[in-house]
Amino acid sequence: MRKLSLYPFVWRIPLMVWQGLFFVGPLLLMVAMSFWLVQNYRMQPDFNFTNWERMLTRGYFWDAYWVTLWRASLTAVLASLIAFPASYGLAFHLSATARRWAIFCLIVPFFTSYLVRIYAWQVLLAESGPLNALFGNAGFGPFTMLNSGFGALVGYLTLVLPLVVILQTFSLSSIDRNLIEAAWNLGASPRETLLRVIVPAAKVGLIIGAVFAFILSFGDFVAPFYLGGSKPPTLSILIIDTTKSGQQWPRAAVVAIMMIVTLFVVAFAAVGAAYRKRK
Amino acid sequence: MSNSSLALTRRKLLAGAAGLALTTPMLNRAWAAEPTQINMLAWYGHAEPDIVAEFEAANNVKFVPKYYAGGDNMLALIAQSPPGTYDLILSDAEFVQQLNAAGYIEEMDASLYPFDEFFPEYQNFPGHWTGDQLWSVMVRFGLLGVSYNSDVLSRAEAMSYNAFWNPKLTGKVGHFDWHLPNLGQMALLLGNRNPSPFDISQDAWDAVQEKTLSLKPQVGGYFDYGGTFSGLKNGEMLAMAGIGDWITGVLQKDGAPVASVIPEEGGIQFTESYSIGKGTSKHDIVNKFIQYMLSPEGQVKTIQMAAYPGLSPTKSGWKAIQAANPAEAERSGLIEGHDQSPVKLLKEGRIFFRDIPRQQNLEDWNDFWSEYKTA
Known part of the structure; x- marks a missing residue:
């Protein structure tokens, strides 16, 4: 018979309490709230499917859903692809000290508010901004970058790229160098070494990096609003719109639950893929 | 002995003075009533x-x-x-x-x-x-009409809500992100003045929706207070629906080439x-x-x-x-007889008080606005 050990259980208690108070509790409240009704700008507890029916039968909800899903997926792919050469260089071509400094430099952007960085991008991307001035000097443009899907994408990458580089760098740095040398000794080309040794060995970190990029950009409000011009609105903007008009927090809860369910599905699928053993 | 006594007295005096100085602000504060x-x-x-x-x-x-x-x-x-x-x-x-x-x-x-x-x-x-x-x-x-970049659009061109469809503004028309003023302006453009652009029949409401959707190719974005300011100021938006001098008046003080007018169809x-x-x-x-x-x-x-x-x-x-x-x-027309005087405009029947929809549900207007934004 397995003996119950008190020691590890006690150490788990803070985590369980934290998760219960700040994740499970609010989540359950939000699920309950999605069945409530708003009367005279006050939420009334109820068990009514009106909010679900209303939101899920509206074309604009699904338009916003697919736009959000597409943009988050694109950001995850682009961030992973853009980050990989940098992470590779940091992991394999820098000394440990230089790598530490590089990681520090990647953390520094987080010292500044994300909103402030987005406002800086507004200036840079404007038609009268410095980037278009440079393009103009080279005989191109001006290009419309602000208030567009491109602008939103720049914002998403501002948010996620440093994090993806850090996660990828940690993952690549922990690869056993003997495996790479063995591949070379066995005559593998650099491309084969990369695709058949390095990427599979760093798979977990690479996927986790992409998942973080997806999660952060899927729920982001700032980039699509301030750089994308709400054109078209994403789910986070839809939540704001729904609460602004008529104080429909229960309907906003429906949108939020759909977002959480999507994130759970994507995260579990990705983690499953990351840890799946090769047959 | 006497020196020691004197030193003690001096110390006490200094301590007392310091204490008094430190507590004086408190005393002052106590004397004055709390606001x-x-x-x-x-x-x-x-x-x-x-x-x-x-x-x-x-x-x-x-x-x-x-x-x-x-x-x-x-x-x-x-x-x-x-x-x-x-x-x-x-x-x-x-x-x-x-x-x-x-x-x-x-x-x-x-x-x-x-x-x-x-x-x-x-x-x-x-x-x-x-x-x-x-x-x-x-x-x-305040009055809501056509707000525009005066380097791009003349005042005469801005004197109709049709200015928003001007090819010079393609992709550069912004909306203040609230359905009431925007849809009210569309209702005015279609001549819904009697009794009010917010008191319109179902047919008129259908026409307002159709007209609004036709503006979509011109639209550059939907903005809150801050976004409206920066969009007009940096020239990213060349005209804005749903606002008026309450935004452009601030920008004018900063020297931005923007203005607002109440067009012929009327203002809100x-x-x-x-x-x-x-x-x-x-x-x-x-x-x-x-x-x-x-x-x-x-x-x-x-x-x-x-x-x-x-x-x-x-x-x-x-x-x-x-x-x-x-x-x-x-600048703001607060002179009797001024062509943008709010009293004169009101007397001419060109100003309508912003209201909630009288013949439709507020949710219908809100739903349409969400559909318009994703269209």
Whole structure:
């Protein structure tokens, strides 16, 4: 018979309490709230499917859903692809000290508010901004970058790229160098070494990096609003719109639950893929 | 021995003096009465120093503002607070009836306010009165029309809402992200003036939706207060629907080439009014503040409010701003006979008070706005 050990259980208690108070509790409240009704700008507890029916039968909800899903997926792919050469260089071509400094430099952007960085991008991307001035000097443009899907994408990458580089760098740095040398000794080309040794060995970190990029950009409000011009609105903007008009927090809860369910599905699928053993 | 005694005395003297110096501010503070706190629920800017500092100093009061963003937000904040939380509520006029119906505001004593000074058109503002009972007092208002970049569009071109479809503006027309002023302007463009662009039949509403959707290729984005400012200022948006001088007036002061006009089809008026929160115990000082804001001095302040300018509903307010800042009076049309004078425009039937939809459900307008944004 397995003996119950008190020691590890006690150490788990803070985590369980934290998760219960700040994740499970609010989540359950939000699920309950999605069945409530708003009367005279006050939420009334109820068990009514009106909010679900209303939101899920509206074309604009699904338009916003697919736009959000597409943009988050694109950001995850682009961030992973853009980050990989940098992470590779940091992991394999820098000394440990230089790598530490590089990681520090990647953390520094987080010292500044994300909103402030987005406002800086507004200036840079404007038609009268410095980037278009440079393009103009080279005989191109001006290009419309602000208030567009491109602008939103720049914002998403501002948010996620440093994090993806850090996660990828940690993952690549922990690869056993003997495996790479063995591949070379066995005559593998650099491309084969990369695709058949390095990427599979760093798979977990690479996927986790992409998942973080997806999660952060899927729920982001700032980039699509301030750089994308709400054109078209994403789910986070839809939540704001729904609460602004008529104080429909229960309907906003429906949108939020759909977002959480999507994130759970994507995260579990990705983690499953990351840890799946090769047959 | 005597030296020692002297040293001790000196030390005591120094300690006593230091103690006295340190406690003097406390004594001063204790002598002065604590300022009376006035809790104000308002749009941003109405309890900032440029508006209230002089009144605070003269009356030993302290305004504690809670700022909201939109009438729905305001109603929700009151609904979620105990009675008496807010002493003074600044509300958009179309929400006064809802405040009253929900029992959030107290009846006001009309004899306390200078209604004789009001232009007749504003003395009996719709929704502020039920019979002889007064529930809210108008303090300022503003007009919403066509706001545009004057380097790109001439004033003559901007004198119709059709300007938004001008090929010069493709991808550069912004919307202030609120359905009421935008859809009201579309209703005006289609000639829905009688009785109001917010009181339209189902057929007219269908036509408004169709016309609005046709603007979609011109649209560059949907913006909040800050986004509207920066969009117009950096030239990213060359025209903006749903706003007026309350935005462009601030930008003009910064030298931006922007302006607002009330087009031929008419404009929409937003109206800001003070109500007294139910359950307050500070009637005297709140009434005194409302009187102050309706005085020529208060009207000059509110016309030039730093957060966003407004227009005065009182004759004495117009005279005061003409004397205090003739350029501002000219710019905002607060001169009788001026071609953009709000009273003249109102008399000509070109101004309509912003309202909630009368023949459709508010949710229908809101739903359409969401559909339009994703179209």
